[in-house]
Structure formats: structure tokens, C-alpha cells
Amino acid sequence: MKSFGHKGVGLRPPHYKDILSNPSSVDWCEVISENYMDTGGRPLSTLLKVREMLPIALHGVSLNIGSSDVLNRDYLKNLKLLVEGIEPFIVSDHLCWTGIEKRNWHDLLPLPMNESTVDSLVSRIDQVQETLGRRIALENISTYVRFQSDELDEADFIRLVVERADCDLLLDVNNVFVNSVNHNFDPYEYLKKMPADRVVQYHLAGHTDKGDFLFDTHDAEVSDPVWDLFQFTWNKIGARPFLIEWDDKIPEFERLVQEVEKANEMTKGLRAEKEYAI
Amino acid sequence: MRSDLNYFDHAISNFPDDALDFLRPPHRGDLKEKFSIYANGYPLRTQTAMEEVFELLPKLLGEKEWHHLGGAYVRLRPSTSYSLNHIGESFPEFLSQMEVAHRWIVVANFELKIWHSFHAYQKESTLRSDDLAHIDMGTRFLFQDSMFLFESKWNAAETWKGRNSRPVLKNRKEYSLIFRDRDAVIVEIVEKNSFEFLTLLKTGFTLGEALDKNVMTAENLSKTLHHLISKEIIYGI
Numbered sequence: 338m339k340s341f342g343h344k345g346v347g348l349r350p351p352h353y354k355d356i357l358s359n360p361s362s363v364d365w366c367e368v369i370s371e372n373y374m375d376t377g378g379r380p381l382s383t384l385l386k387v388r389e390m391l392p393i394a395l396h397g398v399s400l401n402i403g404s405s406d407v408l409n410r411d412y413l414k415n416l417k418l419l420v421e422g423i424e425p426f427i428v429s430d431h432l433c434w435t436g437i438e439k440r441n442w443h444d445l446l447p448l449p450m451n452e453s454t455v456d457s458l459v460s461r462i463d464q465v466q467e468t469l470g471r472r473i474a475l476e477n478i479s480t481y482v483r484f485q486s487d488e489l490d491e492a493d494f495i496r497l498v499v500e501r502a503d504c505d506l507l508l509d510v511n512n513v514f515v516n517s518v519n520h521n522f523d524p525y526e527y528l529k530k531m532p533a534d535r536v537v538q539y540h541l542a543g544h545t546d547k548g549d550f551l552f553d554t555h556d557a558e559v560s561d562p563v564w565d566l567f568q569f570t571w572n573k574i575g576a577r578p579f580l581i582e583w584d585d586k587i588p589e590f591e592r593l594v595q596e597v598e599k600a601n602e603m604t605k606g607l608r609a610e611k612e613y614a615i
Numbered sequence: 616m617r618s619d620l621n622y623f624d625h626a627i628s629n630f631p632d633d634a635l636d637f638l639r640p641p642h643r644g645d646l647k648e649k650f651s652i653y654a655n656g657y658p659l660r661t662q663t664a665m666e667e668v669f670e671l672l673p674k675l676l677g678e679k680e681w682h683h684l685g686g687a688y689v690r691l692r693p694s695t696s697y698s699l700n701h702i703g704e705s706f707p708e709f710l711s712q713m714e715v716a717h718r719w720i721v722v723a724n725f726e727l728k729i730w731h732s733f734h735a736y737q738k739e740s741t742l743r744s745d746d747l748a749h750i751d752m753g754t755r756f757l758f759q760d761s762m763f764l765f766e767s768k769w770n771a772a773e774t775w776k777g778r779n780s781r782p783v784l785k786n787r788k789e790y791s792l793i794f795r796d797r798d799a800v801i802v803e804i805v806e807k808n809s810f811e812f813l814t815l816l817k818t819g820f821t822l823g824e825a826l827d828k829n830v831m832t833a834e835n836l837s838k839t840l841h842h843l844i845s846k847e848i849i850y851g852i
Binding site for chain 2: 371372374375376377378379382383399401403404405409411412434436437438439440441442443444446449481482483484485486487519520521548549550552
């Protein structure tokens with residue numbers, strides 16, 4: 338078993354050179370799985386080089402776990418190949434759907450939060466975990482609308498899914514805050530309901546205030562209320578690998594690392610840190 | 616559950632015309648504005664992904680025409696792939712159906728070849744320069760999947776190479792060789808004679824058969840084979 342620190346970044350092409358020349362600036366990297374599937378070009382060769390130096394988490398955006406379509410076998414086959422090649426310490430995707438009837442909107446779309454959706458998710462997550470031969474983690478997404486057919490609040494919905502499906506949870510603290518504003522709930526009460534033993538990773542990101550709602554844009558620094566929530570989460574749930582997602586208006590690598598260091602500083606003096614083992 | 620997802624899917628396609636009564640009224644703000652994040656996200660994301668595949672074409676078409684054609688494409692041919700990497704695959708064929716000027720179809724096809732070369736899996740080459748001595752008239756060559764030959768009545772390759780200045784497409788016959796040198800895609804403009812020779816070899820003809828159909832000087836032949844081996848455009852014989 339090897340262990341490593343908590344500080345991670347989402348690896349994006351503008352930072353390939355930076356991470357290769359200075360891998361010790363972070364403890365691990367997360368990559369978007371689909372960008373490294375079906376390619377033998379620069380993205381994959383870079384990822385393989387980074388993998389020699391740092392642990393990698395694979396984070397997908399097109400598993401489409403919440404859809405009513407049958408699971409895409411080609412997708413799972415290619416994801417499994419990538420998992421076998423990279424040996425990531427976490428394989429994750431989102432608790433959402435991305436399309437039906439074979440269309441892909443390439444977006445993280447909200448699910449109706451009710452028992453029927455939970456049943457469907459549990460069965461599909463089981464198929465995915467069976468195919469990959471390992472647990473996956475699913476991330477709570479930011480949303481802007483709710484369904485009339487919702488029967489559960491978001492925290493209960495997530496808890497039910499991860500416990501019944503026996504999967505892990507990637508807790509995006511920014512998304513909790515965004516949704517708390519967009520759907521008018523207390524984010525601290527939400528976090529108290531999260532099953533700590535299922536949480537394997539944290540995401541942090543910036544958002545944009547659109548007046549009537551918050552938009553999860555990943556194009557700015559982390560906001561103060563999200564830092565507060567992050568500290569609360571660290572105390573309540575514990576030390577986990579965390580990363581800053583910065584996908585638009587991507588800054589210089591140094592600026593991104595500063596934000597990661599800021600997060601790291603915030604965890605000091607909080608609950609005793611534990612190293613995460615792989 | 617299925618009906619909720621169907622309503623949602625339909626509302627994205629038909630935005631802003633569908634009623635959104637399957638969704639709850641928000642506690643503040645306008646539901647349609649919030650739903651527009653989903654409805655408007657798809658064209659934005661796919662257009663951005665298209666511009667990663669087609670770097671030159673938007674510059675030649677101009678912003679207005681590019682957005683018109685690109686917008687129509689992503690609307691009329693919704694993505695069915697799990698990856699935005701595949702978004703441009705049928706764009707040249709779509710342009711043909713739209714009856715746009717042939718030169719734009721040529722450029723789209725050329726850029727798609729560049730894209731395929733960039734993403735192709737490279738095989739480890741077993742050849743060294745000394746292997747030239749072992750090549751005889753019966754030799755067949757194994758080419759990397761990243762190698763493409765492109766012939767056109769328009770100077771797509773030359774224009775693509777100058778895409779970061781002010782590219783101008785000219786009606787000029789052109790033959791080009793596309794391959795990958797490590798992670799970088801390289802485009803070389805070649806003579807007609809070399810192009811036809813390489814086409815024969817890539818199609819599976821032996822060296823002798825290719826030379827029968829396409830006469831080359833000994834010097835040119837040696838230079839071409841050395842290039843193919845040193846750049847690992849061929850990975851085996």
C-alpha cells in the first residue's frame with residue numbers, strides 16, 4: 338500500500354507541461370475519462386507520463402448512469418481498458434443522466450429524486466461495478482431545476498443511492514452550496530446527512546452569481562461560503578483527497594496550485610489528518 | 616421516470632417552445648431562464664468541441680457562416696457519442712448535403728484527417744535505418760494508422776500550415792502526406808510522383824509492383840524510404 342497527500346488538481350491540456358516539469362507541486366491528478374478513451378495521441382501519452390509520477394483519479398462525464406437507455410457497452414468496455422491501463426485510485430462519474438434514445442447532450446442533467454429513480458440507479462450502478470470489477474464513486478451535481486415528481490430531498494436521495502448501490506460518493510462542496518442557494522436549503526444540514534464512510538474525495542470549484550441563481554461555471558476561485566463549507570465538511574466527514582476544478586478561463590498553473598495550497602492551509606488545525614491509502 | 620426524462624429531453628430540443636410543467640416552479644427567479652442553461656449548453660459545448668477539430672475552416676468561412684453551418688450541424692445531427700472527440704466525424708458529409716462550395720468540404724475532410732492522425736494509436740516500430748539493406752522488390756510495408764495521404768484541387772495543406780496567419784485557400788492542385796512525429800501531427804506537401812508511389816505502397820502493393828507503376832529515381836527512392844523509416848511512418852515490413 339502506498340499513501341499520498343490530499344492535494345489534487347484536474348489535469349487539463351494547458352497544464353500538461355507544468356505538471357510534467359513540476360509533479361511535486363500536487364499529490365495527485367484527476368482527469369476526464371472520456372478525453373483519454375479512443376485516443377492514442379498526445380492526451381494519452383501525457384497521461385501515461387503523469388501516471389508514472391502521480392496517482393490518478395478517473396472522472397467521467399458520460400456514464401449516463403441515470404438514463405433510461407440501456408448502459409452503453411462500448412463505453413464500459415473502453416472505460417475498463419483505460420482503468421486497466423492507468424490503475425486509478427478512484428473511478429468516478431456523476432449522479433445524473435446525459436441523454437436518452439442514444440442522444441448525448443454532453444451535460445450533467447438532473448434526475449427526478451424519487452424511489453423509482455433510486456431503484457433504477459441501484460441496478461445500473463451494480464452493472465457498472467460488476468463490469469469494472471471495482472467500486473465507483475458518484476458525484477453530487479449542481480442543478481437549476483427540480484422535477485414535480487421529486488419525493489426525496491437531495492441529501493436523502495444521494496444517501497439512499499450510495500448505500501443501496503454500495504458505491505462511493507465524490508462530494509462536490511461547491512455543488513452543495515450552489516444547490517442550497519438554487520433550491521433554498523441549508524447546506525450544513527445537507528452535509529450532516531452525507532454518509533461519511535462512503536465519501537472518498539472532495540471537489541472544490543468556483544461559480545458565478547447570476548442574480549436569481551448560482552451557475553456552476555468552474556471559471557473562478559472558490560468563494561468564501563464554499564471555503565466555510567469545506568472546513569465544516571473536513572471536520573464532519575474527515576480528511577479526503579480534494580481538488581480544485583477550474584475548467585473555463587483556466588489560469589496559469591501557479592495560480593491553480595495557489596488555490597490548492599489555500600485549501601490545504603484551511604484543513605490544518607482541523608480534525609487530525611489521515612493519509613489516504615491506495 | 617422515463618416520462619420525466621423524455622419531457623426534459625424534448626424540452627431541450629424544442630426550447631423555448633415546450634411547456635415546462637413537469638418541473639417545479641423555482642423558489643425565486645424564472646424557470647425558463649434556468650432551463651435555458653441546459654437548452655443553450657449543448658450548442659455552446661459542441662461548437663467549442665467542433666472548433667478543436669476544425670481550426671482552419673472557421674477562419675476561412677468567417678464567424679457568421681461558420682456559426683450558421685456548425686450550429687445547423689449540431690442541431691440536425693445530435694451527438695450520439697459518449698465523447699465530444701467524435702463530434703466532427705460526419706461534418707464533411709453534412710456539408711455535402713448542405714450543398715456548400717466544394718472547397719469547404721475539402722478543407723473539412725483535410726482537418727478531419729489531421730484529427731484522426733492526432734488521435735491514432737501508434738505502433739512501436741521495429742525498423743532501423745540499417746533495415747534499408749533488407750528491403751527488396753517483394754517487400755510490403757506496414758504503415759501507422761496516423762499516416763494519411765491527401766489529394767485535392769485546393770491547397771488545403773499549405774493553407775492549414777499557415778492557419779495562424781491570414782489563411783487564403785487557392786485553387787491549386789496539391790498532394791500531401793500527414794503523419795505523426797511523437798505527439799505532433801506533421802503535414803508535408805509532396806510531389807505527385809511520390810504521392811502516387813506512397814499510395815501504392817499503402818494500398819498493399821510490393822515495392823517492385825509500386826515501382827513498375829510509378830518510376831522513381833534511385834536517389835528519390837532511397838530518400839523516401841529513409842524518411843518513412845526514420846519518422847516511423849512505417850513500423851514494419
